[in-house]
Amino acid sequence: MSSTLGKILAASVAGAAFMAASAASAQEVKIGIILGYTGPIESLTPGMADSAELALTEVNESGLFLDGETLAGVRADSTCIDSAAANAAAERLVTSENIVAIMGADCSGVTISIANSVAVPNGVVMVSPSATTPALTDIEDNDYFFRTAPSDARQGEVLAAILESNDISNVAVTYTNNDYGKGLSDAFIAAFEEQGGTVTISSPHDDGKGDYSAEVGALASAGGDLLVVLGYADQGGVGIIRGAVDTGAFDRFALGDGMFAQSLIEAIGDGLEGTIGSVPWSEGEGADAFVAAAEAAGVDPDGSFRRESYDAAALIALAMQKSGSTDRTGIRDAMLDVANAPGEKILPGELAKGLQILKDGGDVDYVGATNVELIGPGEAAGTYREYIVENGEYKTVQFR
CATH class of the missing domain: 3.40.50.2300 (Response regulator)
Known part of the structure; x- marks a missing residue:
């Protein structure tokens, strides 16, 4: 083997080893x-x-x-x-x-x-x-x-403060029947009642149902200035709101973070006008x-x-x-x-x-x-966006 060929082979082996190592x-x-x-x-x-x-x-x-x-x-x-x-x-x-x-x-x-x-x-x-x-x-x-x-311990306080700033003192509450919904509902109700508000009913709802007329009927019977919905925008939450709008049970809503979605506006349309809510956000x-x-x-x-x-x-x-x-x-x-x-x-x-x-x-x-x-x-730690639905869009009110 010539020395030139040996150098070429050595270089090739070294190059292959380097590539393998890389x-x-x-x-x-x-x-x-x-x-x-x-x-x-x-x-x-x-x-x-x-x-x-x-x-x-x-x-x-x-x-x-x-x-x-x-x-x-x-x-x-x-x-x-x-x-x-x-x-x-x-x-x-x-x-x-x-x-x-x-x-x-x-x-x-x-x-x-x-x-x-x-x-x-x-x-x-x-x-x-x-x-x-x-x-x-x-x-x-x-x-x-x-x-x-x-944590929703903080969101409950924020949502209660939003209602107070809107002169809402009497509400019905429905929440998705799981850890998230129950935790947020408990935190909201505690904060809302501490500031002098009244909760007429606090009722869980299950996701995945095709008909929420029974749940809406119970909420309507209890009454309130508006309905607080602490659920999911693509499941029970939208079903509850659709039923409330269709029957005229409620014409205004307050929403937790799981309800904030463009799909909700598309599903409900004008019936969501004036809705208020909170969602983790920053500026x-x-x-x-x-x-x-x-x-x-x-x-x-x-x-x-x-x-x-x-x-x-x-x-x-x-x-x-x-x-x-x-x-x-x-x-x-x-x-x-x-x-x-x-x-x-x-x-x-x-x-x-x-x-x-x-x-x-x-x-x-x-x-x-x-x-x-x-x-x-x-x-x-974190901050929340307070919003209102106007003309089919989520509009920022302030950050809390």
């Missing part, structure tokens, strides 16, 4: 995105998933994540209401897909179930963008559960930055829990960068560090900046789209 180091790191792609909030879910994946794409395009790894979102259906199906979906992600963290789940009941049955036993961090029941504040989670949406530099980043990527930024979904995925990525690995416990231990002060403030569209600071050994304070502040595992 491929090995540039691993795909999987994050589960468990949301209700079917079920009572299926119209909200696509925008939430797209927003979470927007953050993952931003991280990948930076080229700064860990040692060249890339993030991949793996979607799974929580159904929002079927805990057995949600647990099976989460189990598949953990055991078959080997995800390192979960962005989700969405509805409170399935979130509690996944945390108790799958995530916590396997030491997997969950960051929910929309599970709001107060029960999650004290869940036995070994500090593996976080959320970017505030300011971070919210504006999210809108700009989303629109530039072709993602619609305007919808429930889209900001919270982006923030949940971004926090997971930054926590991995802070810990220097994809170790599940390391992600958990770094979450509060990257979410709160001290550190350089990071907005949507600035994830590359945050990744570089962490790579260099610095600290970040992720502000994100929703002014993220994690009070502790399982709890987040």
